[in-house]
Amino acid sequence: xxxxxxxxxxxxxxxxxxxxxxxxxxxxxxxxxxEILCVVGESGSGKSLTARAIMGLLPKPHVHIAKGSVxxxxxxxxxxxxxxxxxxxxxxISMIFQEPMTALNPVMTIGNQIDEVFRFHEKMPAQERRSRxxxxxxxxxxxxxxxxxxxxPHQLSGGQRQRAMIAMALALDPKILIADEPTTALxxxxxxxxxxxxxxxxxxxxxxxxxxxxxxxxxxxxxxxVAVMQNxxxxxxxxxxxVLRRPTHPYTQxxxxxxxxxxxxxxxxxxxxxxxxxxALTKTYRSGGGLLGGKARVVHAAxxxxxxxxxxxxxxxVGESGSGKSxxxxxxxxxxxxEAGEILLGDTDLRPLGRAAMRxxxxxxxxVFQDPFASLNPRAKxxxxxxxxxxxxxxxxxxxxxxxxxxxxxVGLDDRAYxxxxxEFSGGQRQRIGIARALALEPQILVADEPVSAxxxxxxxxxxxxxxxxxxxxxxxxIFITHDLRVAAQVCDRIAVMxxxxxxxxxxxAELFANPQHSYTTELLAAVPGKxxxxxxxxxxxxxx
Amino acid sequence: xxxxxxFSRNRSAVMGMFILIAIFLMAISAPLFFPADPFSLAxxxxxxxxxxxxxxxxxxxxxxxAAGIAHGAKTSLLIGLLATLVAVFVGVIMGALAGYYGGVxxxxxxxxxxxxxxxxxxxxxxxxxxIMKPSIESIVIAIAVVSWPAVARLVRGEFxxxxxxxxxxxxxxxxxxxxxxxxxEILPNCLSPIIVIGSLMxxxxxxxxxxxxxxxxxDPNIMSWGFQxxxxxxxxxxxxxxxxxxxxxxxxxxxxxxxxxxxxxDALNPRLRDRS
Numbered sequence: 001x002x003x004x005x006x007x008x009x010x011x012x013x014x015x016x017x018x019x020x021x022x023x024x025x026x027x028x029x030x031x032x033x034x035e036i037l038c039v040v041g042e043s044g045s046g047k048s049l050t051a052r053a054i055m056g057l058l059p060k061p062h063v064h065i066a067k068g069s070v071x072x073x074x075x076x077x078x079x080x081x082x083x084x085x086x087x088x089x090x091x092x093i094s095m096i097f098q099e100p101m102t103a104l105n106p107v108m109t110i111g112n113q114i115d116e117v118f119r120f121h122e123k124m125p126a127q128e129r130r131s132r133x134x135x136x137x138x139x140x141x142x143x144x145x146x147x148x149x150x151x152x153p154h155q156l157s158g159g160q161r162q163r164a165m166i167a168m169a170l171a172l173d174p175k176i177l178i179a180d181e182p183t184t185a186l187x188x189x190x191x192x193x194x195x196x197x198x199x200x201x202x203x204x205x206x207x208x209x210x211x212x213x214x215x216x217x218x219x220x221x222x223x224x225x226v227a228v229m230q231n232x233x234x235x236x237x238x239x240x241x242x243v244l245r246r247p248t249h250p251y252t253q254x255x256x257x258x259x260x261x262x263x264x265x266x267x268x269x270x271x272x273x274x275x276x277x278x279x280a281l282t283k284t285y286r287s288g289g290g291l292l293g294g295k296a297r298v299v300h301a302a303x304x305x306x307x308x309x310x311x312x313x314x315x316x317x318v319g320e321s322g323s324g325k326s327x328x329x330x331x332x333x334x335x336x337x338x339e340a341g342e343i344l345l346g347d348t349d350l351r352p353l354g355r356a357a358m359r360x361x362x363x364x365x366x367x368v369f370q371d372p373f374a375s376l377n378p379r380a381k382x383x384x385x386x387x388x389x390x391x392x393x394x395x396x397x398x399x400x401x402x403x404x405x406x407x408x409x410x411v412g413l414d415d416r417a418y419x420x421x422x423x424e425f426s427g428g429q430r431q432r433i434g435i436a437r438a439l440a441l442e443p444q445i446l447v448a449d450e451p452v453s454a455x456x457x458x459x460x461x462x463x464x465x466x467x468x469x470x471x472x473x474x475x476x477x478x479i480f481i482t483h484d485l486r487v488a489a490q491v492c493d494r495i496a497v498m499x500x501x502x503x504x505x506x507x508x509x510a511e512l513f514a515n516p517q518h519s520y521t522t523e524l525l526a527a528v529p530g531k532x533x534x535x536x537x538x539x540x541x542x543x544x545x
Numbered sequence: 546x547x548x549x550x551x552f553s554r555n556r557s558a559v560m561g562m563f564i565l566i567a568i569f570l571m572a573i574s575a576p577l578f579f580p581a582d583p584f585s586l587a588x589x590x591x592x593x594x595x596x597x598x599x600x601x602x603x604x605x606x607x608x609x610x611a612a613g614i615a616h617g618a619k620t621s622l623l624i625g626l627l628a629t630l631v632a633v634f635v636g637v638i639m640g641a642l643a644g645y646y647g648g649v650x651x652x653x654x655x656x657x658x659x660x661x662x663x664x665x666x667x668x669x670x671x672x673x674x675x676i677m678k679p680s681i682e683s684i685v686i687a688i689a690v691v692s693w694p695a696v697a698r699l700v701r702g703e704f705x706x707x708x709x710x711x712x713x714x715x716x717x718x719x720x721x722x723x724x725x726x727x728x729x730e731i732l733p734n735c736l737s738p739i740i741v742i743g744s745l746m747x748x749x750x751x752x753x754x755x756x757x758x759x760x761x762x763x764d765p766n767i768m769s770w771g772f773q774x775x776x777x778x779x780x781x782x783x784x785x786x787x788x789x790x791x792x793x794x795x796x797x798x799x800x801x802x803x804x805x806x807x808x809x810x811d812a813l814n815p816r817l818r819d820r821s
Contacts, residue, residue, distance in 0.1 A: 333718050362720035375711035379733040389719045437715060 004175055004208045005031040005054065006071040010078075012049050012058065012232075013066035023049045023063065025232045031176065034206040036199070038219045038240075040255070041229035042456035043427075047212045050229070051178045053078075054210070055095055056085040072176070091121045094169040098181040100161035104153040110137075110164045111149030117171045136167040140197060158321075159190035163197065170201055177202070180212045187320035188483065192527040195222050214456065216259050217486075217530030220244055228252045244533055258461045260486040262528060264509040268493060275444055275477050276309040276332070276365075281341035281351075283327050300501040301327035302338065307496055307503065309445065314471060314478040316492030316509070318485060318524070324501040325481045329449050332479065333367045334358055345445075363393060363441035370450040372430035376422040382408075382433055383418035389440040407436040410473075411466060428459035432466065439470065446471070449481045464491055485528050489513060497521045551812035558808020564801035568794075572618035579612035583768040587612070591784050602786035604777055610787060613773045614794050620769040621798060624681065625750040628688035632750075633743050635689065636696025641727050643697070644704025655701070658694040666691035670753055674762045681764045684757060688750045699742055703735035737813035744806035748799045755795050770795050 012024040024046040031037050041047045052058050054070055056077060070077040072093065077085065089095075097103040105113060114133040118124060124132075130149075137145035140163040153161055162182060169177055179198065183191040199222055202209050213219060219226055219240065226243040228236040228251065236249040247253045283302040301324045309315050317325045330336040332343055334350060343350040350361055369375035376385055386407055387400035395403065401418075408417050411432040422430055431451060438446055448467065452460040468491060471478050482488050488495055489509060496506040497520065505518040516522045553559050581587065590607035592599045601610040643654040661669075670687040677683035707713060708731065716726050757763055758771025759778075770791040777787025 335714055335717055359720045362718060365718075367715065367718045369711040369715060371711055375715055377712040377730055377734070380730070388721075392719060392721060434715070437719075441719065 001032050001034070003030055004033050004072065005029075005210075006069075007050075007054070008069050008071070010050070010053060010068035010070065011066040012046065012053050013064055015062040020232065022066065023232055024053065024229075027068070027229075027232075027234050029227055029234065029237070031208045031210060033175065033208050034203070035224040036202060036209040036211055036222055037225050037227065038211045038213060038223035039227045039229060040213055040216065040219055042214060042255075042458065044231070045229040046232040047214075047229050048180055051095070051180050051210060051212050054176075054178060055089060055093060056080065056082070057095075087121075090117055090174070091172040092174055093176040093178065094172075094174045095178040095180065096162070096165045096169050096182045099185050100158065100165045101153060103165060104161060106153055109150050109152055110156070114149075114164075114168050114171055117168055121172055132171070133167075136171055137164070139170075139201070140164070140167045142167075157190075158186055159194060162186060162190075162194050166194075166197065166201065170205065170207075173205060174207065176208045176210065178210045178212075181214070182211075183218065184213070184215070188485070188529075189320065189523055189527040191218075191529065192221075195529070198222065215529060216244070216256060216457075217528065217533075220530035220533035228255070254458060258458045259530075260461070260464070260484075260490045262486055262489050262513070262531065264489045264513050267508055267510055270313060270493065271311045273311045274308050275311050275346070276307075276479075277342070277344040278305060278307040278328070278332065279342040279344065281305040281328065281331055281338050281343065283324075283331055283336065283338045300324075302331065303501040305341070305498075305501075305503055307506070309477045309479065311444075311477055312471065312475050313493045314480055314491055316480045316482060316488040316495040317498055318482055318488050318495055319498035320483060320524075322500070323498040325498045326449055327501075328498070329367070329447050329479060329481050333365050333447050334362075335367075363389075364443055365445045365447060366438035366441055366443035368431075368434050368438050368446060368448040368451045371454050372427045372434060373454075375434050376430055378422055380422075381418070382420055382422065382425075385422070385433065386436050386440050389437065393441065403440060404436070407439055410439070410470065411436045426459075427455050428463060431455060431459075431463055435463075435466065435470070439474070442474070443476065445477045445479065447479045447481075450483065451480075452487060453482065453484065460487070467491065485524060497524065548812060552808050555808040555811050557804050558811070561801040561804025561808065564797055565805060568618055568798055568801070569622065571615055572622055575612075575615035575619060579609065579615050581609075581612065583612040583616040584608060591780075593784070594786050594790075601790045602784065604773070604784070604787045605780055610773065610790055613768050614770065614791055616768040617770040617773060617791065618794065618798075620681075620764075620767050621751045621754060621795070624685055624688065624754045625747040625802075627685045628692065628750040628754075629743055629746045631685060631689035632692035632746060633696050633739060636693040637700050637732070637739065639693070640697040640700025640702075641704055641732065644701035645708050645723070645727055645731070647705070651701070654697070658697050661691070661694045664691075667753060667756060670757060671760065671762060674757055679757075679762045679764055681767060684754055684762075684764065687757075688753050691753070692746055692750065695746070696739070696742060699738055700735060703738060704731055707731045707734055741806055741810045741813060744802060744809055748802040748806070751795065751799055751802070 007027055007029040010024055010027040011022050014021065014023050027050060039047045039050060049058065049063065053065055054077065058064055065078045068078065111133055114136060115129050118129045118132065133149060134145055137148050142148045142160055142163050148156065148164065156164065183194050186194060195218065198209065211222060223240045225239050226237065227234050228243065228249065230251045236243060236247065236252045243252060247256055281302050282304060285299040285301055287297045305328050307315065317328060319325045327336060331338040338351055341351060345361060345364060348361065350358065383404050386404040390400040390403050391397060405415055405418060408415065413429060413432055422433065425433065452463050455463060464487065470476065480491055492509050494507060495509050495512050496503045497518065499520045505512065505516065505521050512521065513525065516525060586607040587609040588599065588603060588607055589597045590603055590605050592603045594600065594602040599609055599611065601614065603609055639654050639658065643651040669691050673687035673690060674683050713726060713730055716730055754769065755771030758769045759775040761775060763769050763772050773791040774788050777784065780787055
């Protein structure tokens with residue numbers, strides 16, 4: 001075992017006047033060959049900047065290495081010249097990114113982009129370059145490597161693009177691979193495949209991998225050693241076994257505790273009264289075609305979707321991207337018009353209603369959105385954001401104000417929030433504001449579209465608890481859209497699994513998890529990262545070791 | 546004053562603003578320093594600067610060039626501001642409707658916009674003023690008519706990208722009406738680019754006005770810089786000062802407004818904030 005990389009006392013300085021002086025402070029890390037080091041932390045922990053510091057890819061001059069060394073094979077990269085770093089990048093140390101669509105050049109074929117790596121670093125005939133590129137694409141198990149060579153990034157799926165990125169990164173057999181959240185943008189089943197691929201490639205090439213992630217499930221699946229970062233400090237390092245089974249730092253313990261368990265919570269009695277019935281809802285998107293002919297693309301976003309929701313119940317809709325789960329949610333709140341089917345709220349079918357006819361029903365179904373940064377008007381004060389709903393339905397401005405203040409208290413924010421702008425709040429706080437806005441009209445049904453997927457895991461837990469409290473307190477019914485089965489297990493009474501626009505399985509959470517009927521459900525369950533580690537709320541694995 | 550801090554980082558913008566304030570003061574104090582009608586014959590014709598009590602000389606009819614510049618400043622600023630206001634108003638409405646509703650309305654409004662944009666703007670302005678008879682109103686209308694398409698395109702783009710944002714959808718789920726969403730929710734979010742394009746448009750409007758006046762299409766009863774240059778055009782070799790000083794006034798004003806516009810752009814555009 002040789003030591004590839006030695007990071008000593010690394011300080012990454014931030015521009016003056018920021019929240020803190022260093023993005024990364026006194027970091028000591030090392031990486032051996034043939035191992036995967038996972039750097040875990042929440043947003044703002046400095047994990048990504050640590051990775052970039054190794055590559056010399058910090059956004060200079062504002063962010064720079066202020067102190068410390070990054071030693072790679074006896075050479076200090078922190079002091080290396082730009083020309084030397086260019087030599088090292090790609091050939092000795094390479095990197096894969098979170099979003100392969102933006103990391104790949106959209107106007108160059110995959111083949112050309114891999115070819116570039118060879119051309120920049122080595123001299124070899126075109127014929128050989130091509131055959132090596134082909135071999136690489138075979139190694140990363142792309143379905144049709146010949147075709148992938150000539151394909152543009154947009155012609156591949158997300159998972160295929162990430163495979164192509166990995167092929168590119170491994171083209172010159174680097175000693176170190178840095179992976180910055182490489183699976184975060186991928187669906188859970190694709191994520192499992194890509195993780196497996198990275199592990200395989202790492203083992204067969206003996207590469208040292210620095211793997212940046214926020215997800216402890218991924219850590220458990222892939223890491224040999226773990227470093228936990230918080231606010232720029234490395235608070236704990238150790239082997240995966242040590243850190244996951246016997247975390248010593250309170251922050252690590254808190255993070256682990258916040259990972260939702262896959263064991264569904266105990267079932268609750270189901271009320272008889274059905275507040276919403278969705279019958280055979282169908283929505284098709286058509287694109288392309290047009291004047292000059294061409295083939296129109298038809299996507300069945302929702303095909304004959306049938307669901308029902310009783311009072312006080314939380315119905316989860318889970319599925320991967322493109323499964324139509326968001327489309328169903330948007331049809332129910334009437335942001336999108338479905339072509340066929342019924343949306344029965346009580347006895348009224350909402351689907352055929354026009355805007356004016358829909359208006360009196362709007363208040364009864366409200367929505368919580370995914371992105372807490374995009375869902376609040378940046379130019380409006382929080383008080384107005386919450387109060388404008390009741391005002392529109394006839395409340396006086398004093399009443400609306402009282403209502404808004406009361407709601408702020410319910411969602412756990414204090415009165416001072418009323419006169420502030422959204423950008424003064426953190427992601428979790430903004431999501432609370434979004435929830436308060438949805439509650440302001442006293443809805444019967446709350447549709448939450450991935451309400452926690454943009455949040456850090458510790459904040460996630462708080463928001464989920466809040467949603468639970470609110471549902472009980474106001475006797476709300478909730479439709480909860482998520483891609484994360486762990487989250488679904490903790491909040492949903494029943495779960496509907498969607499695939500390609502169809503509900504393939506629906507049932508009470510515990511039954512569905514224990515005994516999935518459809519092969520796709522089984523596949524989803526199998527792909528949840530870190531299954532073996534975080535399988536239960538008590539941690540019996542401590543004894544198992 | 547965070548805005549001022551950002552704005553003042555751009556030194557030339559601050560300079561531009563001081564020039565602009567000076568021109569503005571000159572415009573409002575013109576009747577004080579030059580109480581006489583700027584068209585009146587004030588003394589010997591063709592006096593060079595400094596001679597016969599003329600600070601900047603006199604023209605072929607003995608009119609005071611300095612008085613003309615001071616009174617002309619009011620005309621230029623007034624027409625520039627008015628025309629821009631009208632253009633921004635029309636442009637915002639057209640752009641907002643096109644961007645927000647899309648589809649047929651967008652197509653209709655954008656094809657109309659393009660029709661206006663295909664005609665060279667200065668020629669179009671000349672044509673309009675010639676048809677309507679030269680007066681301050683017709684000049685303002687002509688300049689506004691040739692300027693609004695740029696605003697409409699900008700606002701349309703902003704509305705297109707903002708209308709699908711989650712905070713706008715949230716308003717739909719509240720049952721908010723279209724007009725209220727457009728005015729209360731989306732428009733405040735695209736004010737910055739509108740302010741920037743508006744400030745730059747004032748400079749263009751002043752140039753068009755001067756051009757029209759130079760060609761004799763200005764309001765005959767109102768002194769303006771373009772008129773002065775037009776009147777001195779034939780004397781350029783014998784009495785250079787008649788054209789030169791109004792020309793410098795136009796140059797300084799347009800430059801100052803452009804600098805301020807650029808400064809506003811830097812200060813209001815968050816993406817540029819951190820460049821140094």
